Amino acid sequence: MARICLHGYISGTVQGVSFRQSTCAEAQRLALDGWVRNLVDGRVEVLAEGDEEAVRRLAKWLERGPAAARVTDVQLEEQALQGIAGFIVRR
Template identity: 70%
Template sequence: MQICLHGFVSGKVQGVSFRQCTQGEAERLDLNGWVRNLVDGRVEVLVEGEELAVRELEAWLARGPERARVDALELEEQPVQGIAGFIVRR
């Protein structure tokens, strides 16, 4: 079953390769969507694909890459949008 999650990651999540590592994890899991930095210091993410893979990325987002510190992860299910590929938005 395909699902889509959209939300925000808070903490020390900018300047620590969070977006690039998220893209790598998403591509490894064959997921689609995007990730971007926000001016308030959070990272916004939208990810869709097979539910088990999306949940695996959700668990990874709660930890983040080695240099990150995730204080909060807020994700909500959204309708699947049919996005192809996973990109880092600027």
């Protein structure tokens, strides 16, 4: 199976709604590696790598996020694999 890495930004009501924790749980469920963090401008930044199908599933999930989130934009770009192990919430 091909491994890919996506990095990008999620905009909308995505802070204060458990977006990072929910993203981390979903990524771990999909056996992905990477991280998620809040940015000072109100967006969430994410980097996810792993099996291409699983990464694409997370990308689709990011379009809606957890129930309390209101996602208005998702910008993801493929980049070189980072070799990260595990998925964490960065502070």
